[in-house]
Amino acid sequence: MVICLNETLIVYGTRYGATPEACAVIQKILEKEYKILVEIWDLENYRACPDLEEFDNIILASGIEHGKWTKNTRKFLTKDLKDKNVAVFISSSFAGEEELYDHAYKNFLEDVLVEYPEVNIVAKAAFGGRVPKKELPNIAKNAIVARLPEFQEDNRNWDKITEWAHEVGKIFTIK
Numbered sequence: 001m002v003i004c005l006n007e008t009l010i011v012y013g014t015r016y017g018a019t020p021e022a023c024a025v026i027q028k029i030l031e032k033e034y035k036i037l038v039e040i041w042d043l044e045n046y047r048a049c050p051d052l053e054e055f056d057n058i059i060l061a062s063g064i065e066h067g068k069w070t071k072n073t074r075k076f077l078t079k080d081l082k083d084k085n086v087a088v089f090i091s092s093s094f095a096g097e098e099e100l101y102d103h104a105y106k107n108f109l110e111d112v113l114v115e116y117p118e119v120n121i122v123a124k125a126a127f128g129g130r131v132p133k134k135e136l137p138n139i140a141k142n143a144i145v146a147r148l149p150e151f152q153e154d155n156r157n158w159d160k161i162t163e164w165a166h167e168v169g170k171i172f173t174i175k
């Protein structure tokens with residue numbers, strides 16, 4: 001019998017499906033290795049969100065398009081989250097390229113979170129992403145991407161995602 005110690009809410013916003021795949025990997029690790037019960041929620045497709053009262057620990061994740069989070073993930077940051085442990089990650093193709101990682105981390109993660117000083121951020125990460133094949137020509141036109149010798153359509157690093165899940169699992173289970 002699995003005894004679940006506490007509950008975590010994962011909320012995400014996606015446009016092309018890459019972000020929830022990372023959420024699913026993180027969910028599995030939290031459940032299996034840390035005995036955390038995880039509820040997972042798509043913020044763009046469900047209007048209502050579960051009652052936050054039930055959760056001390058939250059993971060918020062957004063895909064990045066043209067430098068922007070999804071609408072509802074940004075909106076989620078305006079909730080009263082000062083008494084929660086909030087871990088945040090973004091799925092960004094720029095973050096998956098060595099040359100663009102710092103740019104992505106600063107512009108798409110740090111600069112966004114600084115706007116919400118009330119939110120108790122306990123961990124943050126910028127992961128690579130996956131561009132759907134039919135969208136590749138669009139992103140290739142981007143001035144920064146055009147300078148890269150080789151742009152990979154899927155540059156997610158699953159080891160990095162796994163490592164971060166463990167970091168978050170440890171933070172969420174500290175008594």
Ligand SMILES: Cc1cc2nc3c(=O)[nH]c(=O)nc-3n(C[C@H](O)[C@H](O)[C@H](O)COP(=O)(O)O)c2cc1C
Pocket residue numbers: 013014015016017018019020062063064065066067068091092093094095104128129130131132135138139
């Ligand atoms: C039209 C378009 C614009 C994009 N713009 C950016 C961008 O400005 N910066 C970036 O890091 N990635 C950009 N990406 C790549 C996405 O961040 C990547 O596909 C991500 O994994 C999407 O997450 P999602 O599938 O959960 O929406 C773009 C992708 C598309 C298709």
